[in-house]
Every structure is written in structure tokens, then in C-alpha cells.
Amino acid sequence: MRVLVHRKRPIAWSKQREAVKHASLVPFLAVEWVWQWVAFFLSNWTLLEVLEQLGSFSILVAVILFFSESGDRLKQKHYQAWQVINGAQGKGGSGGRIEALQELNADRVPLIGVDISGAFLQGAQLEGARLMRSDLHGTDAREANFQAADFTDANLVAANLRHSRCHKASFRGATLDDADFFGADLSGATLDGATLAAADLRYANLDAIAWKDIQSLEGVNIFGVRNAPREFVAWALRNGAVQIQSDSQWQGLTAPR
16 A cells, blocks of 8 residues: 655745734644655655565565465474374373374374374374374373264274264274273264274264274173164173173273283
């Protein structure tokens, strides 16, 4: 936006003076008249106009450079996120991994093969994350959002996903032994080829799950499962599943494993 305005030449002092009826106002009018002349000269100074044009041009150049370098900034952001994730491998706690994973996933960066075993990811928002062949062994991801995430062939042994949202997630071929899905939403999830030995499915929502090709259900606890497909409960019990409400009783049953 241009701010330089070319002003008209001020009228002569004699005419300015004639318009004043009270002598007490003359000093104020004189100061105003002097500043009118200063503004007049500055508004017609070519150098200022050139500087204004250069200022507008520099803004345009800055905008062009900002967008031209956006790709490099994005790569740098992703590189820093991966540094956080890889630098915290094998360590407990979050270590900034929740934010790093969420940033990468928001930019649709595949998280294939990522090692976040033992990490604290409670409440992480990873909807649609591509976590194929990833290692979440012992990860605490309670109340996390994994809707439509892909865990194909992933390792979730002893992972804590209590009350997590796994609607339409794919666990095809995943290892879910000893995983805790207590109260989780597994509606529409794919479990074909997965193993769930001693997994905790108590009160989980199993509406419309793909279950007929599950590889192992030995010791899995299905007490109070909700919206289970027709015949699933009977089939699971025939294949080693149990229905036990008490933690102590169930742990006593599975302890010899």
C-alpha cells in the first residue's frame, strides 16, 4: 500500500494570516504553516518515492522467496521430527515423540517400520497413520486415536491400547499377543492373520471386525465384548478364548504361559 502522497503547495503566509481573527492563534497557525511546507517538500522529493517503490519491491521478493523455500523448510521439519523419534529409541517416556509423530502423520509421511517400542504415546492423534511393520512392543498408547491406521505386520506385543480408537484400523498379520485393548473401539478393524494370544479385549467394541482368519486366540479375554459379529464369541471360545471379568483370576490363568 502506498503512503507517499503528493501535496499541494501551501498558500502564502499573508493569506493564512488574514484568515485568523484572534492574534492569540497566530503562533499556532505559524507552526502549522511551517509543517505544511515541510510536508510539501518531502511529498515531492523523488528520493522518497524511489525508496517507497523499493520497499514494495522488497516485500514482493520476500514473498517469492518464502514460497520458493517452503519445500526446504518442510524437509527440515521432517528431518528434525525423525531425529527426535530415532534419538529416543529404546527409551521410556514421550521424549517429544508424540508431537514428532503427529507432525509427520499430518504431512502424510509414512511411518513404516518406525521403532517406538516402550514409548509413552497416551492420547496421540495418529488417525490414518501408515505404521506397517512398525515396532510398538510395550508402547503405552492409551486413549490414542488410530482410526483407519495401518498396522499390517506390526509388533504390538504387550502394547497398552486401552480405550483407544482403532475404528477401521488394519492389524492384518500383526502380532497382538498380550496387548491390552480393554474398552477400545475396534469396530470395522481387520484382524486377518493376526495373533491375539492372551490379549485383553474386555468391553472392546468389535462391531463389523474381520475375524475369520485370526491365527491365534489362545487365552484372549473377551469378557463383555460389545457388538461382536454373529458367531464370533462361540468361535473364539472354541479356539482358546476365555471370558473372565476379574484381573486376578485371568492373570492366574495365563501366568503359566
